Amino acid sequence: MSSLGHQLATSVLVVGAGGSGLRAAIEVAEAGVAVIAVAKRTAESTPAAMGTSGSAWPPAGSSPDDVCQRHAAETLREGRLLADPRTAQVVARYAERGFQDMGRYGPRRSGHPYDSAAFTGTHAGPGVHRALQTRAAELGIPVLTGVYVTQLLVDDGTVFGAYGFDLVDGSRYLVHADSVVLAAGGHTRIWRRTSSRRGESGGDAFRLAVEAGARLRDPELVQFHxxxxxxxxxxxxxxxxxxxxxxxxxxxxxxxxxxxxxxxxxxxxxxxxxxxxxxxxxxxxxxxxxxxxxxxxxxxxxxxxxxxxxxxxxxxxxxxxxxxxxxxxxxxxxxxxQYSLGGVWVRPEDHSTDVNGLYVIGEAAGGLHGANRPEENSLIELLVYGRIAGRAAAEYSARLTVQQRSPAAVRAAESDVSRLLAANGDQNIRALLRSVRHLMTEHAGVVRDEAGLAAGLAGLAEIEARTAHAGIHIDIGGFQDLAYAYDLRSTLLAARATLECARERRETRGSHHRSDHPDVDPDLTATLMWSPATGVRREPVPPTPTHIAELVRDVSTDAGSPERRR
CATH class of the missing domain: 3.90.700.10 (Succinate dehydrogenase/fumarate reductase flavoprotein, catalytic domain)
Incomplete structure (x- = not known):
């Protein structure tokens, strides 16, 4: 087997073929720009759920402006004032456009022109996903399935593609791209019990973005069902x-x-x-x-x-x-x-990042949700920012006068995979993964405290030390053990970011519970930014416009109750 089996080039590369990734790829293709999507799973995979309740908000008879303002206010209220007001306004402003797009792609809406609940409920997620798959197929968008992306390729702070391997035969993939849209999910798989499927939401997007030079925003904020x-x-x-x-x-x-x-x-x-x-x-x-x-x-x-x-x-x-x-x-x-409320730091106008040409969307991105979320926002967000980021990535590509390339970065990515394949230590990768998930459940689960988080960080350091002695074993079933090795790397990074930020957020707010700090701390109405180089840093949440702030009611104990969502 040659070390590099596939070399491809495109204007925009989308990593992830879930709802957000497909929506972004569709926007790029409809703009007449070349796009390729890559995914670990088959394109036919759809989200599985027993059903979730919708919301009767907004009320019938509301004007478009009123609906937008109330949607933004509801998002900020549910987020316990940690959501970015600019992001909330963008999602509210363009929600109806997202619904109109889905009307073109397939699923039927309710009769009310501003009914966000038409896209929530028992069958909303799979229905939207199927419609996006249908539209992507109509546009002839290439979707490479069974490809594990190990690294984003970056030179001088600018992304120029991605490197990965085929999960079955191990052949390598080098994809050159002018811009990359990262839509690879959140990090809920780093806990022992999660609603995400195996192989998904393990912190892949967090690691890929951080290793490329991006930062994480509020990774400690996680919704538990x-x-x-x-x-x-x-x-x-x-x-x-x-x-x-x-x-x-x-x-x-x-x-x-x-x-x-x-x-x-x-x-x-x-x-x-x-x-x-x-x-x-x-x-x-x-x-x-x-x-x-x-x-x-x-x-x-x-x-x-x-x-x-x-x-x-x-x-x-x-x-x-x-x-x-x-x-x-x-x-x-x-x-x-259930859901990663924090994620990669992105700019609210187009979900671009600290890395030139890199955009992050969906559950991988932070900013919209704060410490909790209205249920319908996860679908609305993918429709809104899938379109916006897809268009921004296409326009970024069109503006380039030269295409960034770095043979050294490609060689480094290739060497990284080869080094892991040669690892023959006595530590089992899957056992190490289970150890991290057990640790996170015990020390950073639904309710946290200082002693538990400190113990979690100490235990994480021990697991990190053991990874130096891991062994990778390729067998007739394919290269899944190599994938687990990268899953472990992603899980360790996401776990460390979560533990360090959870320790810093010494308060109880929304989905973040500290038994030793049971009240909200007004001084922590702030964003916690994290990177390996800087650790945790506080940044102020941007101010809320007066007309929106007036609509934000005091957060009450019945926020998010099942009656409100029926």
């Missing part, structure tokens, strides 16, 4: 629709106690998602959880007809994966890492 399935293994982390709480489901610990009475006597299970997740985590941590590390979600007291008509997908899915009838028996659930 309280209702992830404990098992069986092949569906562990699959999320149960939040509507199960809204419809009257109760949570019980292993003593049969309805434990939410200890945490919110008024709202009980219907309080905010982050509070329910923290309560369930505390019950488990204090020994009142199930043997498998969960709690019980019980719907058996509800009329059978209510469950079948209001929660049909939840009922059917649990019958399929656990042969469990939720009208009769409780289901075992546990807090599950």
């Amino acid at each position: 309280p209702l992830g399935l404990v098992g069986p293994e092949h569906v562990a982390g699959l999320l149960v629709d939040e509507a199960a709480r809204g419809e009257g489901g109760v949570l019980l610990n292993n003593l049969g106690e309805r434990f939410m009475a200890r945490y919110d006597t008024e709202r009980m299970e219907r309080c905010s998602q982050d509070r329910v997740a923290a309560a369930a985590y505390t019950e488990i941590k204090e020994g009142r959880g199930t043997q498998a590390g969960g709690v019980w979600l019980d719907l058996s007291h509800l009329p059978r007809e209510t469950v079948l008509t209001r929660l049909p997908l939840v009922h059917q899915t649990l019958l399929d994966v656990q042969t469990l009838d939720i009208t009769r028996d409780p289901v075992e659930v546990t807090p599950t890492a």
Whole structure:
């Protein structure tokens, strides 16, 4: 096998073929600019979920300007004032344009012209993804699947492509590009229980961007969903629709106690998602959880007809994966890492980064969500910034008078892969990965404290030292062990950034819970920026325009409750 099997060139390279990546690639292709997308998974892979609830906001009859302002205000309120107001305004301003684009691509909308909830709900994610796949195919966009990107190629602060390998035969890929759009997901896979699928959201985008010269913004801010399935293994982390709480489901610990009475006597299970997740985590941590590390979600007291008509997908899915009838028996659930709220620092106008020609979008990017998020924003963001960043990347390419190249950077990327392939130490890569995930769950899970974070950092340093003695074993199944080695590198970087920033954020705000600092610290209404060179640095959140600030209500304890999302 030759060390370099494939050399390609394009104007714009998109790393990642999920919703954000496909939307960006479509925008580039529709502008008549050459684009290639690369992805670890097959193009047919779509997000899997048991369903999530939509939102009735904004109200019918609202004017476009009013809707935009209220959307931005709602985003900032849900984000507990840590979201970038400029990003929130861009997403609100161009949300309707995103809906119009999707109308051209396929999925039907509700009749109301400003109904963001038309793109949330049980089937929204897969439906949008299928529509984007269809449009990408119509445009003939090349999507290289089964290709693992190991490094972005950078020279003098400017990106000029990417290097990677084929997961099956190990052949190398060198893709020269004028600009790169990074859409490779967040970092929720670095916890033991996560809703992301295997091989996804392991911090790839964080590592690729940081190694290229970018910074991370608020990596400690992670949304944990309280209702992830404990098992069986092949569906562990699959999320149960939040509507199960809204419809009257109760949570019980292993003593049969309805434990939410200890945490919110008024709202009980219907309080905010982050509070329910923290309560369930505390019950488990204090020994009142199930043997498998969960709690019980019980719907058996509800009329059978209510469950079948209001929660049909939840009922059917649990019958399929656990042969469990939720009208009769409780289901075992546990807090599950769901969404990276922070990410790579990007400019709000076009999601460009500290690296010339590099754009980051989707869950890989920080700025929009702050310490929590309205559920619909994850889809709206990919529609809005997929288009904006795709167009910006295409225009950047068109402006170039010379194409950046560096044989030395290519040789370094090639040598890095070859060095890992030659590693023959006694440390197992997958065991090291499991160790990091266990460490993050124990010391930087839903509820954190100073002692736990310090122990997490010490344990992480030990794992980092062991990686020097790792062994890579290529077998007839392909080059997956090499991929795990890069996954480990990504996981270690994302874990260190998360632990260091979580230690610095000594407050409880939104999805970030510090048991030793239970209140909001006004001085920490700030962005935590991280890079390996500088560590953690605070930066002020840009000011909110007066007309938006007037709409931002005081954050109340019912923010994010299931009733608000029904």
